[in-house]
Amino acid sequence: MNGEGALAARRPLPAPDPTRPTLAPRPAAAAAPAGPALEAVDFHFAYGPGDWTLAGITLAVPPRAVTAIIGPSGCGKSTFLRAVNRMHDLMPGTRHAGELRVAGRPVYAPGTDVVALRQRVGMVFQRPNPFPKSVYDNVAYGPRLNRLVDTRDLPDLVERCLRQAALWDEVKDRLDAPATGLSGGQQQRLCIARALGNQPDLLLMDEPCSALDPIATQRVEELIFELKQDYTIVIVTHNMQQAARVSSRTAFFDLGRLVEYDETGRIFTNPAHERTEAYITGRFG
Amino acid sequence: MNRRIWRRTRSGLMVGLVGLAVVLALVPLGLILGHLLVKGAGSLDWAFFTRGPAPTGVEGGGVVHAIVGTLIIVGVASLMGLPVGIAAGIYCAEYPGTRLATATRFVADVMNGTPSIVVGVFAWTWIVAPQKHFSAFAGSVALAFLMVPMVLRTTEEMIKLVPHSLREAALALGYPRWRTSLAVVVRTTLPGIVTGSLLAVARIAGETAPLLFTALGSQFLSTRIDQPMAALPLVVFNYAIGPFEEWHRLAWATALVLILVVLVLSVAARIATRGRFTLRG
Ligand SMILES: Nc1ncnc2c1ncn2[C@@H]1O[C@H](COP(=O)(O)OP(=O)(O)OP(=O)(O)O)[C@@H](O)[C@H]1O
Numbered sequence: 001m002n003g004e005g006a007l008a009a010r011r012p013l014p015a016p017d018p019t020r021p022t023l024a025p026r027p028a029a030a031a032a033p034a035g036p037a038l039e040a041v042d043f044h045f046a047y048g049p050g051d052w053t054l055a056g057i058t059l060a061v062p063p064r065a066v067t068a069i070i071g072p073s074g075c076g077k078s079t080f081l082r083a084v085n086r087m088h089d090l091m092p093g094t095r096h097a098g099e100l101r102v103a104g105r106p107v108y109a110p111g112t113d114v115v116a117l118r119q120r121v122g123m124v125f126q127r128p129n130p131f132p133k134s135v136y137d138n139v140a141y142g143p144r145l146n147r148l149v150d151t152r153d154l155p156d157l158v159e160r161c162l163r164q165a166a167l168w169d170e171v172k173d174r175l176d177a178p179a180t181g182l183s184g185g186q187q188q189r190l191c192i193a194r195a196l197g198n199q200p201d202l203l204l205m206d207e208p209c210s211a212l213d214p215i216a217t218q219r220v221e222e223l224i225f226e227l228k229q230d231y232t233i234v235i236v237t238h239n240m241q242q243a244a245r246v247s248s249r250t251a252f253f254d255l256g257r258l259v260e261y262d263e264t265g266r267i268f269t270n271p272a273h274e275r276t277e278a279y280i281t282g283r284f285g
Numbered sequence: 286m287n288r289r290i291w292r293r294t295r296s297g298l299m300v301g302l303v304g305l306a307v308v309l310a311l312v313p314l315g316l317i318l319g320h321l322l323v324k325g326a327g328s329l330d331w332a333f334f335t336r337g338p339a340p341t342g343v344e345g346g347g348v349v350h351a352i353v354g355t356l357i358i359v360g361v362a363s364l365m366g367l368p369v370g371i372a373a374g375i376y377c378a379e380y381p382g383t384r385l386a387t388a389t390r391f392v393a394d395v396m397n398g399t400p401s402i403v404v405g406v407f408a409w410t411w412i413v414a415p416q417k418h419f420s421a422f423a424g425s426v427a428l429a430f431l432m433v434p435m436v437l438r439t440t441e442e443m444i445k446l447v448p449h450s451l452r453e454a455a456l457a458l459g460y461p462r463w464r465t466s467l468a469v470v471v472r473t474t475l476p477g478i479v480t481g482s483l484l485a486v487a488r489i490a491g492e493t494a495p496l497l498f499t500a501l502g503s504q505f506l507s508t509r510i511d512q513p514m515a516a517l518p519l520v521v522f523n524y525a526i527g528p529f530e531e532w533h534r535l536a537w538a539t540a541l542v543l544i545l546v547v548l549v550l551s552v553a554a555r556i557a558t559r560g561r562f563t564l565r566g
């Protein structure tokens with residue numbers, strides 16, 4: 001699936017999820033030392049005092065692989081992603097329960113360094129939100145702040161990120177132009193480039209292609225494919241084909257619950273739950 | 286067919302009404318400016334800007350002492366009032382739910398509605414009376430007091446316009462909260478904050494009442510802020526109520542200068558807003 005055989009030759013494959021012993025271990029798995037990049041154990045989240053928006057989410061995302069989250073609108077996909085880098089902190093009155101761990105470290109523990117967490121966990125939001133600054137500055141912002149590279153190497157890094165996000169050719173002559181003057185799709189790719197500039201370990205993408213044309217979508221998918229050699233990616237998508245193409249594991253959310261989480265091939269060919277099958281065959285959602 | 290004609294008539298009528306409102310709003314402004322120009326422009330010569338007042342009964346003389354005085358009093362007031370107002374505005378916008386912010390906002394609203402003469406009386410009670418002499422500094426304090434709530438509220442409103450998603454973008458890159466506030470939120474609203482500040486400066490530059498009990502006015506060119514000092518609005522006031530025709534002429538000219546200063550500040554505020562990277566949508 002997804003050419004992982006080719007990858008296996010170059011680097012160890014992601015470790016199997018230890019909390020799910022039912023899974024058949026993959027061939028190279030024994031060699032991989034790392035635990036899950038992201039792990040939720042009975043995680044709950046609510047925006048206010050009422051019902052949980054997310055209830056009992058338990059899943060483990062393997063490192064250096066793409067995990068897709070699918071599900072009908074309003075089921076809590078964005079809420080889950082945003083909980084991972086504590087974007088909800090700004091909102092008063094939110095509640096959570098259960099465990100959420102990134103690279104083994106608890107996200108919501110009292111001593112968690114939220115800033116350090118967010119530096120490691122990049123995020124591409126559902127709606128493009130470039131800074132009202134130049135195209136160049138948008139990408140250079142993160143690396144400059146976190147002193148990731150020498151100032152001399154910054155232009156190279158910016159170019160690389162913009163190329164990876166399939167935006168370089170369109171903006172190379174207007175790096176000093178305001179980013180708010182780009183089209184919606186270009187802004188979204190700029191936000192992807194900006195997230196890459198920070199060189200995160202874990203990249204959360206909330207419907208990164210919903211504003212893109214088929215060509216840009218394909219470029220972003222190629223990018224995701226390329227990135228998974230070094231990064232762990234969690235992508236929310238409404239596009240089943242996209243989930244099937246880019247991800248190795250897929251989680252199906254419905255009404256704030258995790259209905260099914262399995263290898264992408266299984267989810268799309270032989271799902272265990274009726275809801276999942278109904279959703280992926282387009283009978284609801 | 287009929288409906289289309291009716292729609293057009295209605296549209297034309299509305300545009301006409303709106304245009305009329307614009308004209309009505311502009312007429313007083315035009316009248317004031319025109320009247321000032323007619324009455325005052327003739328007196329604006331080199332001597333007017335470079336000389337102090339002539340002895341009573343003597344023709345001519347200028348208002349350089351008042352121009353310098355206004356610059357100093359307003360400058361010192363801005364040095365005190367702007368940083369406090371902007372900082373408090375940022376605080377109120379960034380921590381909107383806190384008790385301190387709610388209290389600050391309430392006090393600012395009350396202060397915004399306080400007549401400036403009352404502020405002048407307070408400055409007199411707190412500074413002039415204990416020191417037993419009038420001073421430009423007391424005037425600056427009174428004006429700074431008037432500035433703070435104005436600047437606070439505009440700053441807060443400007444910052445509240447920054448979309449939430451922009452803040453999230455910065456936080457998601459690992460910006461600490463305070464750096465997000467300064468580097469992203471304040472930076473993007475800077476033109477607006479500058480505009481608000483300039484407009485506040487323009488507003489207080491014309492204030493007369495608070496200066497009557499504090500800076501008092503003076504016949505001499507002075508740069509000592511612990512002493513009474515002249516100011517343009519005070520000169521207008523004193524000359525205008527004086528008995529001499531010559532004084533009235535000077536009052537008109539000074540009023541014109543004052544309005545020109547305010548106009549220049551307002552235009553500067555407009556230019557400051559025309560930044561390249563302003564918020565869109
Ligand atoms: N800021 C908020 N305050 C209160 N409730 C919210 C907020 N944001 C989302 N919700 C609610 O939480 C639920 C999950 O929303 P979420 O945005 O996570 O859905 P989603 O799965 O990402 O949907 P979509 O596919 O449309 O993006 C929805 O019922 C929504 O109404």
Ligand SMILES: [Mg+2]
Nearest residue numbers: 077078126206
């Ligand atoms: Mg969403």
